[in-house]
Amino acid sequence: MTTDQLTPPPPTPSDAELVARIRVALDEVAATSSAGSAVGGGGRIGSRPRMWGRIAAAAAVIAVGVVAVAVLRPDRRDPLQPTTDSTDATGATDPGPSSSDGPLPYFLAIGEEFPPGEITVADTCCAGTGTMMTAWARGGDPAAGLLVAWTAPLYSDYLPDLPGEVTTVTTADSSISTVSLGLSASEREDLTAQITPGSGLPWILPAEGWEWLGFSMAADQPALEQSFGAVTLSSRVSLEAFIELTTATAAEAVTVAGEPGWSFRLPDGSTEVVWRDPRSGLWSSLSVPADLAARVDELTAAVEMNTAGEESADATTSTVQAEPLGRLVIDAIGLDWVVGGSPALDAKEGPAWGWADGVMFIVGNRTTYGAPFLRLDELQPEDVITLETTDGPRTFEVTLVESCPAQLNGVNLDACPSRPGDDLLLVTFDPKYTSVARLTVHANEIPAG
Amino acid sequence: MMDSASFDAFYRAHHADAVRWAVALVGSREVAEELAHDSLEAVRPRLDGLDQPPAYLRRVVVNRCHSWHRRHAREQRRIRRATAGAPGAYTAETNEMLDALAALPYRQRAAVTLRYWADWTDDQIAEALGCAPASVRVLVHRGIATLRKEIAE
Numbered sequence: 001m002t003t004d005q006l007t008p009p010p011p012t013p014s015d016a017e018l019v020a021r022i023r024v025a026l027d028e029v030a031a032t033s034s035a036g037s038a039v040g041g042g043g044r045i046g047s048r049p050r051m052w053g054r055i056a057a058a059a060a061v062i063a064v065g066v067v068a069v070a071v072l073r074p075d076r077r078d079p080l081q082p083t084t085d086s087t088d089a090t091g092a093t094d095p096g097p098s099s100s101d102g103p104l105p106y107f108l109a110i111g112e113e114f115p116p117g118e119i120t121v122a123d124t125c126c127a128g129t130g131t132m133m134t135a136w137a138r139g140g141d142p143a144a145g146l147l148v149a150w151t152a153p154l155y156s157d158y159l160p161d162l163p164g165e166v167t168t169v170t171t172a173d174s175s176i177s178t179v180s181l182g183l184s185a186s187e188r189e190d191l192t193a194q195i196t197p198g199s200g201l202p203w204i205l206p207a208e209g210w211e212w213l214g215f216s217m218a219a220d221q222p223a224l225e226q227s228f229g230a231v232t233l234s235s236r237v238s239l240e241a242f243i244e245l246t247t248a249t250a251a252e253a254v255t256v257a258g259e260p261g262w263s264f265r266l267p268d269g270s271t272e273v274v275w276r277d278p279r280s281g282l283w284s285s286l287s288v289p290a291d292l293a294a295r296v297d298e299l300t301a302a303v304e305m306n307t308a309g310e311e312s313a314d315a316t317t318s319t320v321q322a323e324p325l326g327r328l329v330i331d332a333i334g335l336d337w338v339v340g341g342s343p344a345l346d347a348k349e350g351p352a353w354g355w356a357d358g359v360m361f362i363v364g365n366r367t368t369y370g371a372p373f374l375r376l377d378e379l380q381p382e383d384v385i386t387l388e389t390t391d392g393p394r395t396f397e398v399t400l401v402e403s404c405p406a407q408l409n410g411v412n413l414d415a416c417p418s419r420p421g422d423d424l425l426l427v428t429f430d431p432k433y434t435s436v437a438r439l440t441v442h443a444n445e446i447p448a449g
Numbered sequence: 450m451m452d453s454a455s456f457d458a459f460y461r462a463h464h465a466d467a468v469r470w471a472v473a474l475v476g477s478r479e480v481a482e483e484l485a486h487d488s489l490e491a492v493r494p495r496l497d498g499l500d501q502p503p504a505y506l507r508r509v510v511v512n513r514c515h516s517w518h519r520r521h522a523r524e525q526r527r528i529r530r531a532t533a534g535a536p537g538a539y540t541a542e543t544n545e546m547l548d549a550l551a552a553l554p555y556r557q558r559a560a561v562t563l564r565y566w567a568d569w570t571d572d573q574i575a576e577a578l579g580c581a582p583a584s585v586r587v588l589v590h591r592g593i594a595t596l597r598k599e600i601a602e
Binding site: 015018019021022023024025026027028029030032120121227230232241244268270289 | 468469472473476477478479516519520523524537539540542543546547550552554561562565566593596597600
């Protein structure tokens with residue numbers, strides 16, 4: 001038992017206390033009198049200077065009327081999930097959304113002015129919104145013409161409030177809406193009428209010269225965002241972000257980390273640069289605020305592919321042992337796994353083990369490949385860890401459970417530093433479903449006898 | 450389109466509510482006023498055809514605040530930091546809570562603040578977010594859990 005015990009965490013606020021604090025805070029915000037408000041008894045405000053220059057025009061909905069389109073097959077699967085032989089009209093395949101356990105695929109290498117910030121999980125949605133989306137580009141070039149289509153079940157009477165002009169086509173049990181960039185209203189209506197749901201995966205747009213871009217984001221899959229000063233890199237381009245691109249005042253093709261990309265200047269002066277990651281097929285984006293607009297080219301040139309995770313995995317696999325270690329048993333969390341089936345850090349066959357700086361480690365997946373280390377966060381100091389090896393059982397006692405932001409993303413042994421007296425480290429990803437930090441359990445061995 | 454007099458009546462009847470909802474969603478009175486005004490104007494062309502204008506207005510406010518949140522929440526946090534302690538600024542506890550709320554994914558933030566401060570029902574939240582009422586309970590649960598962690602640190 002170490003002398004520097006884990007100090008008890010401060011008492012966490014109960015739900016009722018938290019709610020009370022939320023109310024106090026928002027009451028204070030609501031009570032603040034807003035300078036320049038002319039609302040008083042409820043008269044309408046005339047023209048006011050825009051705080052954040054948004055286009056003032058109200059969305060004009062072009063109702064196309066009911067157009068007969070192929071009825072959706074009742075057993076239609078989510079078009080965002082690829083079938084094994086899914087191809088679109090142009091022959092490109094969509095690899096489909098990947099798990100959120102992946103690292104942020106890009107980073108910004110431009111120096112101290114734009115330091116890498118926290119990685120956050122952006123906007124996880126509740127399941128089952130029923131929204132599916134895809135997009136096409138004229139000749140494969142979104143700057144030459146971009147059409148974004150989505151569908152939503154007809155249980156809702158209301159059209160979503162959107163910027164730009166929306167064309168909506170109603171089918172038997174849902175509606176398809178589109179917005180576009182670089183198309184006339186009649187061209188958009190014409191193309192929308194050709195979208196044929198239920199005809200294949202993804203929706204087919206049979207029009208000549210329109211390439212399917214494969215944008216897709218299942219509603220319950222999170223994106224990762226990382227700030228670099230005032231600039232943000234994202235690991236996915238969401239439906240809302242894509243619809244917003246169709247409001248761009250200017251768009252041009254650019255190169256990002258050696259890949260073809262596009263830069264969209266938005267009405268509020270900010271810039272959104274998007275490109276497709278050749279490794280995953282998913283789209284990434286760089287968001288540049290309006291006040292940095294003059295430096296978009298410089299920032300775009302500073303985007304680099306993040307291979308740190310891959311490199312470090314190569315560097316540390318040499319410390320991963322190929323032979324099995326034994327059976328890891330932790331009664332406190334109902335864990336019972338054979339360790340050492342995986343010859344690599346990705347621990348796909350179960351937890352992997354090895355030596356790092358003289359300390360034995362066991363690294364396991366948190367939520368994937370059987371989720372062996374799912375409940376590692378529940379361990380407390382003094383919990384017992386047993387390792388049943390061919391040389392007999394070995395017993396360890398937990399001394400500390402902590403989480404540290406990882407410098408490197410992805411599969412690597414980027415654990416919290418080992419402490420003096422550590423005999424064993426258990427390492428997994430944190431928080432669940434991401435790889436932005438490393439949950440590390442420190443343990444001392446209790447000698448037998 | 451609805452005539453001026455009727456829209457004025459609608460505006461007067463719902464403006465204060467719209468501001469309150471936007472305060473819940475963006476954490477700034479000034480921004481909330483702007484977004485509430487935008488939302489009411491956006492609703493105007495459709496008012497005549499709607500069964501339940503207030504429900505539609507809810508959805509519009511939630512969507513507009515979402516767009517704002519994506520672009521400006523971080524900047525708002527910098528502003529809070531920079532103005533902390535200045536006369537007229539919020540208390541430290543309020544700033545801490547606003548920061549914690551801003552750190553939540555938008556839908557979690559929306560569910561928590563609309564339920565616990567704006568007094569929306571779960572059905573109203575579900576309709577505005579475009580999800581099932583059961584999902585609202587999940588969002589609230591996750592939101593509270595994350596807030597608890599943010600505040601405890």
